[in-house]
Amino acid sequence: xxxxxxxxxxxxxxxxxxxxxxxxxxxxxxxxxxxxxxxxxxxxxxxxxxxxxxxxxxxxxxxxxxxxxxxxxxxxxxxxxxxxxxxxxxxxxxxxxxxxxxxxxxxxxxxxxxxxxxxxxxxxxxxxxxxxxxxxxxxxxxxxxxxxxxxxxxxxxxxxxxxxxxxxxxxxxxxxxxxxxxxxxxxxxxxxxxxxxxxxxxxxxxxxxxxxxxxxxxxxxxxxxxxxx
Amino acid sequence: xxxxxxxxxxxxxxxxxxxxxxxxxxxxxxxxxxxxxxxxxxxxxxxxxxxxxxxxxxxxxxxxxxxxxxxxxxxxxxxxxxxxxxxxxxxxxxxxxxxxxxxxxxxxxxxxxxxxxxxxxxxxxxxxxxxxxxxxxxxxxxxxxxxxxxxxxxxxxxxxxxxxxxxxxxxxxxxxxxxxxxxxxxxxxxxxxxxxxxxxxxxxxxxxxxxxxxxxxxxxxxxxxxxxxxxxxxx
Numbered sequence: 001x002x003x004x005x006x007x008x009x010x011x012x013x014x015x016x017x018x019x020x021x022x023x024x025x026x027x028x029x030x031x032x033x034x035x036x037x038x039x040x041x042x043x044x045x046x047x048x049x050x051x052x053x054x055x056x057x058x059x060x061x062x063x064x065x066x067x068x069x070x071x072x073x074x075x076x077x078x079x080x081x082x083x084x085x086x087x088x089x090x091x092x093x094x095x096x097x098x099x100x101x102x103x104x105x106x107x108x109x110x111x112x113x114x115x116x117x118x119x120x121x122x123x124x125x126x127x128x129x130x131x132x133x134x135x136x137x138x139x140x141x142x143x144x145x146x147x148x149x150x151x152x153x154x155x156x157x158x159x160x161x162x163x164x165x166x167x168x169x170x171x172x173x174x175x176x177x178x179x180x181x182x183x184x185x186x187x188x189x190x191x192x193x194x195x196x197x198x199x200x201x202x203x204x205x206x207x208x209x210x211x212x213x214x215x216x217x218x219x220x221x222x223x224x225x226x227x228x229x
Numbered sequence: 230x231x232x233x234x235x236x237x238x239x240x241x242x243x244x245x246x247x248x249x250x251x252x253x254x255x256x257x258x259x260x261x262x263x264x265x266x267x268x269x270x271x272x273x274x275x276x277x278x279x280x281x282x283x284x285x286x287x288x289x290x291x292x293x294x295x296x297x298x299x300x301x302x303x304x305x306x307x308x309x310x311x312x313x314x315x316x317x318x319x320x321x322x323x324x325x326x327x328x329x330x331x332x333x334x335x336x337x338x339x340x341x342x343x344x345x346x347x348x349x350x351x352x353x354x355x356x357x358x359x360x361x362x363x364x365x366x367x368x369x370x371x372x373x374x375x376x377x378x379x380x381x382x383x384x385x386x387x388x389x390x391x392x393x394x395x396x397x398x399x400x401x402x403x404x405x406x407x408x409x410x411x412x413x414x415x416x417x418x419x420x421x422x423x424x425x426x427x428x429x430x431x432x433x434x435x436x437x438x439x440x441x442x443x444x445x446x447x448x449x450x451x452x453x454x455x456x457x458x459x460x461x462x463x464x
Contacts, residue, residue: 077452089455099297116235117305
C-alpha cells in the first residue's frame with residue numbers, strides 16, 4: 001500500500017495553545033474517502049483515505065508524480081476523482097504550486113480581488129493582505145506588478161491570497177518554493193498560529209525537516225508494482 | 230454586483246497595463262480601413278472587421294490568461310456568472326471605446342448618409358467579437374490554437390462572397406448588411422436583417438460561452454459540504 005497515514009513522531013516544538021492535548025476531540029474538517037484518480041490509463045491515486053481535524057496540520061508527501069497535487073486539487077474541488085468523495089466542514093482556501101495570480105496586477109489589487117470574493121471590503125482586504133505580508137517578512141511595493149516579483153515573493157503572494165478570507169481549511173501545494181530560510185521560518189510561524197486558532201492546514205511538501213512540525217503525514221509514495229506509474 | 234464590478238475593474242487594470250496590446254487594438258482596424266480607403270463601403274466594412282478581429286483577439290487572450298486563476302476565484306466565493314459577466318463588461322467597454330474612436334474617424338473622413346447606422350454597426354461588431362473571442366478562449370487549451378481558429382474565422386469572413394447564403398453562417402455577416410445601409414440608398418430591411426443577425430449571433434455566443442464557462446467552473450459532485458457546527462474555541 002502506498003496510501004499510508006501516520007502521525008509525526010518527532011518532538012513537538014510548536015507553540016502550544018493551552019490545553020491542546022486535554023481538550024475533547026476536535027471536529028473533522030476534511031475527510032477524503034476512497035479517492036482514486038486515473039489520467040487515461042495511468043493510475044495516479046488509488047483508494048486514498050485521509051482525515052484531518054480542526055486545529056491540525058497535515059503534510060502530504062511522496063515522490064515526483066505520486067499524485068500529491070492531484071490529491072490536493074481533488075480535495076479543493078478543482079478536479080474530479082475517478083472515484084471517492086470528500087467531505088468538507090468549513091470554507092476552503094487553496095494555494096497552488098505555480099500560477100494562480102494575474103501577471104499584470106499588483107499585489108494590492110490581488111488582495112482586493114480575492115478579498116472581495118471572500119466578502120471583505122476593499123480596505124479590510126488591503127489591510128489583511130499587508131498584515132499577512134508583514135508576517136512573512138514582505139512589504140509589497142505598491143507599484144510592482146506580480147510578473148516582476150521573484151519566484152519566492154510570488155509564492156508569498158499566493159500564500160497570502162489563500163489565507164486572506166480566514167478560511168477554516170487551507171490547502172497549500174508546496175507553498176514555500178523559493179522561500180529563503182527566514183521566510184521559511186516565518187511561514188511555519190504563521191501556520192502554527194493558524195493551527196492554534198483552530199484552522200486546518202494541509203501542506204504538500206518535499207522538505208523532510210517540515211515533518212517534525214506537523215500533526216500527521218499522508219505518504220503517497222508508490223510502492224511495488226505502482227512505482228512505475 | 231460589487232463582485233462583478235471588482236472583476237471588471239481588475240480586467241480593465243490588467244488590459245490597461247498591456248500598452249502594446251492596447252496600441253495594436255487601436256491600430257489594427259486602421260490598417261484594414263486604410264487598405265480600402267478609396268471605396269467608402271469597403272473601407273467601413275473592413276474597419277469593422279478589423280475592430281472585430283482585434284476585440285475577439287483581446288477576448289481570447291484575456292480568457293486564456295484567467296484560466297488558471299478563475300478556479301481559485303471560484304473557490305473564494307465568485308460565481309461563474311460573476312466571472313463571465315465581469316470580464317465581458319470590461320472587454321465590451323474597451324471594444325466600444327475603440328469603436329467610438331473609429332466612428333469619429335469615419336464620420337469625419339467619409340461621406341456617410343446614415344451615421345447612426347455606422348455607430349450601430351461598429352457597436353454591434355464589438356458586441357459580437359468579444360464573446361466570440363471569449364468562447365474560443367474557453368474552448369481551446371492555449372492561445373496558439375485560439376489564434377489559429379480566430380484567423381480562420383476572420384480569413385473566411387473576408388474571403389467569402391457576402392452575397393452567398395453560406396456567408397450568413399459567419400459571425401460578422403451583419404456588418405455587410407448594415408454597411409450597405411450606411412452608404413447606399415437602400416431600404417430599412419438591410420438594417421433590420423443586419424440587426425437581427427448581429428443580435429442573434431451575440432446572444433448565441435454569450436449563451437454558448439456561458440455554458441462552457443459553467444461546465445469548466447462547476448462545483449464538483451464528489452465534494453460534500455457538511456453543516457456540522459464547529460465548536461467555539463476551535464475557529
